[in-house]
Amino acid sequence: MKRSLIVVLALLVAVMAFADMQLKNIIIVPQPSELEVKVWLNKPEGAVYQVGESLNIYFKANKSCYVLIYNIRTDGKITLLFPNKYDSNNYIAPNVTYKLPISNLYSFKVAPPEGKEFIQIIASTSFIPIIQQLRDLGTKQTFPLLSEDAENYVQKQILPYLSGEWASDITYFYVGRAPRTGVAQLESNPTGAHVYVDGKYIGRTPARVELDEGQHFATFYWQNQVRTETFFVTAGRTVLVTANFIQKTMLNINTTPPGAQIFLDGSFIGVSPIQIEVQPGQHTVLATMPGYSAAQQSFTVAPGETKTINLVLNPEQATLKVFSSPAGASIYVNGQYRGVAPSAGLTLTLAPGTYSVEARLSGYQDASMTVTLNPGETRTITLTLVPRKATLNIFTNPVGASIYVNGNYIGTTRTTGLSVQVDPGTHTIIATMSGYQDTTVTVNVGSGETKRVDITLPPIIRTGFLLIYTNPTNASIYVDGRYVGVAGPTGLRVEVDANVVHRVVASLPDYEDASVEVQVSPNETRTVNLTLEPIVKVGTVSINSSPSNALVYINGYLKGITPLRLDLEYGTYQLVVIKGGYYAEVLTLKVDRKSVSVSVTLRPIQ
DSSP states (O other), rough: OOEEEEEEEESSSGGGGGGGGGGGHHHHHHHHOOOOOOEEEEEEEEEEEEOEEEEEEEEESSEEEEEOOOOEOOTSOEEESSSSSSSOOOETTTTTEEEOOSSSEEEEEEEESSSEEEEEEESSSSSOOHHHHHHHHHHHHSSSSESSOHHHHHIIIIIIGSSSEEEEEEEEEESSOOOOOEEEEEEEESSOOOETTEEEEEESSSSSEEEEEEHHHHHEEEETTTEEEEEEEEEEEEEEEEEEEOOOOOOEEEEEOOEEEEEEEEEEEEESSSSEESSEEEEEEEEEEEOOOOOOEEEEEEOOOOOEEEOOOOOOEEEEEEEEEOOOOOEEEEEEEEOOTTTTTTEEESSSSEEEEEEEEEEBBEEEEEEEOTTTEEEEEEOOBBBOOEEEEEEEEEOOEEETTTHHHHEEEEETTTEEEOOOOOEEEEEEEBBBOOOOEEEEEEOEEEEEEEOOOOOOOOOEEEEEEEESEEEEEETTTTEEEEEBTBBBBEEEETTTTTTEEETTTTBEEEEEEEEOOOOOOEEEEEOOOBBEEEEEEEEEEEEEOOOEEEEEEEESSSEEEEESSSEEEEEEETTTTTTOOEEEEEEEEEEEEEEEEOOOOO
């Protein structure tokens, strides 16, 4: 019969021995992060274990990570518990609860004398050097003693080498009997700080926790600041532990537009946007910028407050007086109508800047000018408009087409053409006639010019063709839901209405339908290629192991922990089932039906 190794968790001195050491230098306290790890025992935290009683350690994390577990004795000695030579795999899956011992080759027993003992866990999402170093040590020696000086070892051998994403947790228990307890009231200024006591996360301040009498320490986190307070608990009493954080009084000043000079209480402090620390109380801020009216605001800021001031500076206005020749033209500024310029001119009030000013008058060419206005400036401009008229002689083939110029109906062409008077410039002419395609031409005519325009209207062709190929061939073809034939190796030619969107569907047994929407122009032949994908068959695979909680790998990829149920496409796979303390089982998994069950019995390593 094989014997299990008994690991004795012994406290060699009384609990008060911790008074000679600084707990804050022994216990690792993490910063709040996305990685979370928890450790607990088979009894509630702070429970009493009697001498000879078995002890189990449980742990889990919310991400896949590597873990270390060690115990801290009251005499300052640290012993590595996991990984060890019996349970060496310290890479754990997320949200899975693990139990130590994993192997049946050893067990934990509690030994005298009476006192308090800590169990600390460290987790890291990457295989950092300290993880590798302690894993190598733990798997070569039987539960090695890491150090007899806990403070020195933690401060110099562990903490400096924790990097990347890491977290920790801690729990404790008593041997023989529990000490008397008191209460710690945890406060912070301001409130809402994260607080850990002896490395254990308590919550946000204010918080209240019951503790055994003696030395403790609390670590407070607020924004980017951290405070650690050491305190003593007296049995039956409440001790107040307070962390005070520095609260700056800040002022953020923004202006529209930015770049304004900022004066605070009459003193220049810089250019906006700007942030500055100020004294609590009443203040006045002034913003100035050339070409803009100054903006000012008075306000009160409370101690520790961050206040934001937004000031809008309005540009100083300018005056523009616009004349047109002849008078009466419509005036547009940056494309927006602003009024009619009479003989006395049109007066406009504008913000400083550059503008495009345009005059429009029927029978005249538009006139425009670009003008730049400075703050407070008064400017006068005159826009002179030139008369404009030209003649277009329009002929069509065939005759009798309806003619539209710039969207306006003009008349019907005759054998002698159709004459129309237009302003000089570019014009769009559309000729329409039943049975023929609408035809559009664009012409440019100068002032006083007579131009001949010849337009030929093509007859309307109302159908086109689809040449349809499929891969694989011989698929049945449906156009707009109507069966039209089979697309063989040379394809399938189908006549369809032009200028209409058609839906083409290819169907073939054991393949997914393929479809496309297509449109053809009159008399056009368009090629359509449709590829049909085979229908993928999927089966549900149930994998069980004895014992359970074994890791399952499919084709080398971790899929989960038994019992496991997953869907796989039909085919053949390599199945590997692994559990610490047992031989790995490698099987060939064939999925050829809707439901496949696999049961694996793991053989313990002798």
